Amino acid sequence: MTGALLSPGQAALVLFGIFFGLMLLRVPVAFALALACLPILIIEPRLSAMTLVQETFNAYNSFILLAVPFFLLTANLMNVGGITERLMKLSRSMVGHFPGGLAQINVVLSFFFAGISGSSTADAASQSKIFIEAQRREGYDDSFSVAITAVSAVLAVIIPPSILMIVWGGVLTVSIGALFLAGVIPGLLIALAQMATVHVYATLKGYPTYPRDSWRTFFKSILASVPALMTPLIIIGGKIFGWFTATESACIAVLYAGFLSIFIYREMDSSAFREALVDTGKFAGITLFCVGTASAFGWLLAYYQIPKAILSGVSAWELGPIGTGFFIAFVFLVVGCFLDAIPAIIIVGTILEPLARSAGLDPVHFAMIGIVSLAFGLVTPPYGLCLMIACSVAGIRMRQALKDTMIMLVPMFLVLALLIVWPQVALFVPSLVSPEFLK
Structure with a gap:
């Protein structure tokens, strides 16, 4: 950085000013990140546009990033191959008799789906x-239906195998196996909090409940779903016990999902397979393009030592581990409202990592605070991609579902606070299974 034309403050003003200006003009995030880099690359004598x-x-x-398209393909093969349908029947036999049966099934199916796909979108x-x-059709309010569908979808970035965990582990050099294990308890607590919220809604508004299934139906549903439920065990178990890497586990997940869809459930034909490949290509292209341009943006931040300049004042506050945890969560919550989670990890995660380390936070604990906080951004405007998708399918405006969405986020905030105050929420399972993963 010696001899640079711009100071860290000037470079930060240009980068973030142009980026947020383009965001206000509704330029897609990936393009906004790239375009924000260009003026500095052109002005700075030692750099050039080719650096971008x-x-x-x-x-x-x-x-590691090769795992992203493979996990997306696994999710799409589930949908076209009959795996999702079996998991839905199991979910109904488990919780359909609870108040608000269909919404409860929605949450439980998201929990199962999260353990295979890793993608909230x-x-x-x-x-x-x-x-x-x-x-x-069953009389639920549209705002409630959209809210619970969008909010339950965020479980996919918290419960392993999460694409955000893979990106975080690759960018910040944290054990992906440890992150997979650390997501188990927070994900389970958030799912239970969502089910409790549905229970209260259903009781107050009189939403319908299904008759309790017989034990025979329940065990038949389990038997039909066992092959599908083996997928997360194969992915996570293989990574934890060192049988294969995160990327290799994603490849195995694709092969296994394809095997189930073709030979066990026999519901996937050539046209359905082609549809799964096309959808995967679209999602993977968007995701990985964001990774690339965010990395260029992050490289410029490092070139001008902007993170060091930003954190020099914060470190003097001496917040301690818990105060630092809440500060980190606050930053990620705000950033997640405007920025996709993957570029947020690459840019903001690298800025905050030295602060977390200086406060004595375990890297895995820091990662889980960041990932859970970024999950909120998937359902909070103006970004709120999951909420946007659900509103689009329902044919309603985002503001119509906003009140119920915010109410459903309150129990999730409590889980996040518990995670910050009591690190063992994230660290208990990794310390039990593979303590060598922790610092």
Whole structure:
């Protein structure tokens, strides 16, 4: 950075000013990040516009990131191959007799789906098509249907195997196996909080409940779903016990989902397979393009030592581990409202990592605070991608579902606070299974 034309403050003003200006003009995030880099690359004598291309493609030179399209393909194969249908029947036999039966099934299916796909957007798209119209026919309010579908979809970034965990582990050099294990208890607590919220809504508004299934039906549903439920065990178990890497586990998940769809459930034909490939290509292209341009943006932040300049004042506050945890959560909550989670990890995660380390936070604990906080951004405007998808399927405006969405986020905030105050919520399972993953 010696001899740079711009100071860290000037560079930060240009980068963030142009980026947020373009966001206000509704320029897609990935393009806004790239365009924000260009003026500095042109002005700075030691850099050139080619640096943007080089740093973008350097980000793709990552074996770990290959896991992203494979997990997305696994989710799409589930949808077209009959796996989701079996999991839905199991969910109904488990919780259909609870108040608000169909909404309870929505949450439990999202929990199961999260353990296989790792993608909240894929979950939101598939669950919206399955549940919103069905809940509308059963007398549920549109705002409630959209809210619970969108909010339950965020479980996919918290419960392993999460794409955000893979990106975080690759960018900040944290054990992905430890992150997979750390997401189990927070994900379960958030799912239970969502089910409790549905219970209260259903009781107050008189939403319908299904008759309790017989034990025979329940065990038949389990038997039919066992092959599908083996998928997360194969993915997570293989990674934890060192049988294969995160990327190899994603490839195995695709092969296993394809095997189930073709040979066990026999519901996937060539046209359905082609549809799954096309959808995967679209989602993966968007996701990875964001990774590339965010990496170029993050490279410029590092070049000008902007993170060091930003945190120099915060470190003097001496917040302690809990205060630092709440500060980190606040930053990610705000950033998540405007920025996709993956570029937020690459840009903001790298800025806050030295602060977390200086406060004594375990890297895995810091990662889980960041990931859970960023999950809120998937359903909060103006970004709110999962909420946007659910509203689009329901044919309503985002503001119509906002009140119920905010109410459903309150129990999630309590879980986040518990995670910050009591690190063992995230660290208990990793310390029990593989303590060598922790610092």
